Amino acid sequence: EKGGFAHFMLKEIHEQPDSLRNAIRGRLDFNLGSSVLSGMGTSPRDLAEIQRVVLVGCGTSLHAGLVGEYAFEDMADIHSEVQQAAEFRYRNPIIGSRDLVVAISQSGETADTLAAVREANQKGAFVMGLCNVVGSTIARETGRGVYLHAGPEISVASTKAFTCQVAVMLMMALKLGRGRRFSRDEGMKFAKAIEAIPELVQKVIEQSDRIEAIAARYAENEHAFFIGRGPMYPVALEGALKLKEISYIHAEGYHAAELKHGPIALLQEGTPVIALANDIPGKDKTLGNVEECRARGARILGIITEGDHEAAEAMDDVIEIPACHPLVSTIPAAVALQLLAYHIANVRGCEIDQPRNLAKSVTVE
Ligand code: F6R
DSSP: OOTTOSSHHHHHHHTHHHHHHHHHTTOEETTTTEEOOGGGOOOHHHHHHOOEEEEEEOHHHHHHHHHHHHHHHHHHOOEEEEEEHHHHHHSOOOOOTTEEEEEEESSSOOHHHHHHHHHHHHTTOEEEEEESSTTOHHHHHHOOEEEOOOOOOOSSSOOHHHHHHHHHHHHHHHHHHHTTTOOHHHHHHHHHHHHTHHHHHHHHHTTHHHHHHHHHTTTTOSEEEEEEOTTHHHHHHHHHHHHHHHHOOEEEEEEGGGGGGTGGGGOOTTOEEEEEOOSSTTHHHHHHHHHHHHHTTOEEEEEEETTOHHHHHTOSEEEEEOOOOTTTTHHHHHHHHHHHHHHHHHHTTOOTTSOTTOOSSOOOO
């Protein structure tokens, strides 16, 4: 059932080109330069009414929401924010009929996310589900939304759900954007960028053996830092979460600019810093932060754009991802970090599919 892979996690990492193809299939409209997401159940008029997008979720789904936030602001020119689902439900959120609340949940059963859906429904918001499991409670209670079509995710550590969640949010942002400032031309370009995602991910997966060799050099450490900025900041958070949950290495994700406000005090000779330094706006600043870490003796693993010699020179080790749109690049970068976490955990002999203290679905608050 693991299809020849040692663990479900590895199988699901490898499935991503296919699951992403399934998530994208039939949903891009190259004539209109837009996307077709009929499950959203919104007319262009409904979409024009929306003033704010509020994304709620937990864990990895929360991190996907943080990437989505950039997409909605950037593509759709619409105020967007992310809230941890438990926080959302208890803080008496200010929302109403012109807010689109998107509940992000692979399982569709996470208790806090479900409670957030009920709260948003109560307040009359436009509520949508972004679920993988068809017919799950959140999918049913939202009544509208977009399924991921990622296929069953068995591994406790979420992988393909994350990348499909991001891909679907990029398509949602494209659709909302086309109702606003985004031109047909820009829309077509972005649709093409989305269409290329499965191929980009395939190129990262082909480097699995190389990543395994790199992982062996980082597997002895008990602490690690992940840094990024812009849409790569949530990817840093997600990379740190993957590493800590399956390898039990203490890993922290930080905004690259935040390190010098405190956490840099923890860097010692050989402390791993995984820097998301691919070619997006702000890359030079991140390279500056990398330099600061290196000056404290950190060992730097850079996730960089293929062929970027300047970035490569700043690093001790590199994993390359193909050049692509900055928002799209979050997906291949996340896959690189999934493989890194997997191989590190494997070297450490961890129970990858059944990490201690964790369950696949968190149905208590
Ligand atoms: C991490 C992980 C969890 C889930 C979280 C939300 O790898 O799997 O952080 O992402 O429990 O689960 P869903 O998306 O099912 O609501």
